[in-house]
Amino acid sequence: MRRGANMFGLLAHAALILTLAFGFALWRSAPLRAEGAEGGHGAARGRQNPWDADAALAVLKAGNERYATGEHVHPKKDQSDRDLLSGGQAPLAAILSCADSRAPTELLFDQGLGDLFTVRAAGATPGVDQLGSLEYAVTHLGVPLIVVLSHTKCGAVGAALSGETEPGALGELLKELDPIAQAVASLPDERKASEAVILTAKIFSEELVQKSPVLAQYVAANKLKIVAAVYDIDSGKVSFLEEN
Ligand SMILES: [Zn+2]
Structure with missing residues (x-):
């Protein structure tokens, strides 16, 4: 029985190593595979994207680990990369995140050109422009993974919790955060901000x-x-909360 369990553990371990190795190889070769994938604006819908969600998630987790520990490699930012990507793109994930200058998406996942389809708005709010952009990433570029990324000390979330109104378009944007403010309304004040970021x-x-x-x-x-997922702007770490 124990031998069977050991064998199972060994096989599971080997499968994990193979998945990570495959993901890494895919990531390094992504620009090559992406060439011609899009075939011009609005051409083929989602063809030729080699990624699946689990492999993409593993790449993002590994990239954030490098970033948070200071071992980032800042990949894919040279002329050779621009050359490889000139024919099209096949990003591994789309990220909906806040516009906060302390949460730059490619940096905190240690990714480069062609890797991420980034959609940003204050508070990571999913307004119509953000939704349309994400639909484009999925239907035209074949992106298999969307990460909704909030962050600690988010000014937009704080403004929504304060209940203060703002004029103009900012006021409209903050209305998107009303469900968050309502969800934490009954919590003690000291827990509201941290819970609100997770709930966002x-x-x-x-x-x-x-x-x-x-x-x-x-x-x-x-x-x-x-x-x-939530990005901690102090530690640099991204915590993935749930998968659905
Ligand atoms: Zn923010």
């Missing part, structure tokens, strides 16, 4: 599917995974 990622992950029938269709068909 979770609630907006769910909203993507609720607001976009297109994204919902891809999730239902197992062609798209949406994952909530």
Whole structure:
């Protein structure tokens, strides 16, 4: 029995190593594979993207580990990379995140040109422009993974919690955060900010599917995974919260 369990553990370990090795090889060769994938604006829908969600997630986790520990490699930023990508793109993931200058997406995942389809707005709010951009990434570029990334000490979330109103378009944007403020309304004050940041990622992950029938269709068909995560601007670490 114990021998069987050991064998199983060994096999699981070997499978994990193979997955990580495959993901790394895929990531290094992504520009080559991407060439011609898009074939011009609005051409083929989602063809030729070699990524699957689990491999993409493993690459993001490994990249954030490098970034948070100071071992970042700042990949794919040279002329040779621009040359390889000139024919098209096949990003491994789309990231919906805040516009905060302390949360630059490619840096904190240690990714380069062609790796991430980044969609940013204050508070990581999924307004119509953000939803449309994410739908493009999924339906035209074949992106298999969306990460909804909130962050600690988010000014937009703080403004929403304060209940203060803002004029103009900013006021409209902050309304997107009303569900977050309502969700933490009954919590003690000292817990509100930290819980609100976590709920931002979770609630907006769910909203993507609720607001976009297109994204919902891809999730239902197992062609798209949406994952909530929080970036800690002090430690540099990204915590992945849930997968659905
Ligand atoms: Zn923010």
